[in-house]
Amino acid sequence: MQFLDFEKPIADLYEQLEKLKENGQKSGVDVSATVKEYEQKIETTRNDLYSHLTSWQKVQLSRHPDRPYTLAYIEKMCTNFVELHGDRNVKDDKAMVGGFAELDGETVMFIGQQKGINTKMRQIRNFGMANPEGYRKALRLMKLAEKFNKPIVTLIDTPGAFPGLEAEERGQGEAIARNLFEMVKLRVPVICVIIGEGASGGALGIGIGDRVFMLENSWYTVISPENCSTILWRTWNFKEKAAEELKLTSDHMSKFGLVDGVIKEPLGGAHVNPDEAAALLKASLKQTLAELKKIDPDTRIEQRIDKFSNMGFFEER
Incomplete structure (x- = not known):
């Protein structure tokens, strides 16, 4: 351990x-x-x-090397998972995974970032940082789920979208923006769960849903504490202070109304007991899917648009 x-x-x-x-x-x-x-x-x-726990300590827990990633949750929660590959344009991005699986007999499209469980796999998975083709693959799978009227669950765990020159050349910003535009109009139930790191547009690119949840020891914000510290103080030495000021933990996000709920983890974090963590997540997904299926698709879309349009607070003077 x-x-x-x-x-x-x-x-x-x-x-x-x-x-x-x-x-x-x-x-x-x-x-x-x-x-x-x-x-x-x-x-x-x-x-x-x-x-x-401080905010920085929760960030550390979200990055624990033994913490379960997307494929581990799918394996523990579901049966008959069939992974689907490629964006039908450039290539198959290994940082973004997805496919149909059965959640207690119900077919669901699961999509999420995958970091890799060892050094070699982390390199292959690009540390969970997807390229534009990863987001286009995700959108292709969402549209496929919509075609067959199957609900969608996204599991978010990324330090951000890949910032390389080649990613920008292939339209990283456009790919993420397209996902936001299309996800808000999907006619099937969409549930998004931040299971680890939820950084910037890399997380938001698969983060528009009817319900957005966070695991207890995850974080969700526009920038990582280290990069925030680097911008403000030109050093990583203030990452703990940056984490506190960013208000990035699940309890902060819940208070701000940016997520719909927090899913408990086993004491010590999801890595201490992955089976229990998966069971808690599965119970929440099943209950939420049952609630969402009762709502008319047009009403769901309208509620989804209102939900994100009303986020944030401001003053007019």
Whole structure:
């Protein structure tokens, strides 16, 4: 198990617990009572630690290397997943994945960013940063779902759209803007969930839906704390302050009315118990899909437009 820097008290307790078990095995002494005490202490420390997380610590959790990504959630929640490839124009962008799957017998189109589970796969997946063809593939799959009257679920986890020169040459901005324009008019239910990082237009490119949710330890904003710190202070050293000022966590987004709800994670983050995290997400998706299917498509579209048009607050003088 990998621990983040702020989890050092828990890591120390785990280390002591492992040494205790090892010594017990070597000496043949019954240490079960002491083991239970340590396990209780770990639980108490974890509860204490995770009830006072800062914004930056939640950003760190959203990037945990063991955190489940889109394909892991699909695998744990669904059956008969058939991945679909290519934008029918340039190529198949490995950073954006999607396809039909059965969610307890109901066919759903799942689309999301995929970061990769090891160094080689992260390079192949471009660290979850999609090119224009990734967003065009996503739109193609959405239109396919609409054609067959199947609901759409997008799972968002990206540090941003790929900012390379070649991406700009192929129309990165236009591809994302086209998705926003088309997604708001889709006649099928659309649910969007930020499962990790939700940065900038890279997240918004598949983020227009009837309901937008965030996992508890995810974040959603126009810029990463590091890049914000670099712009304002010309150094990454103020990333913690930037994270706090950006108000990017799920509780902030919920208070601002920019997301419709927050989905709980297992104590310690989704990576501690991916099965439980997937079960919590699945329950929320099923309930929301049932609610959305009762609404007439024209009414749904109208509500979707109103929802995003009314976001934000301002003063006129």
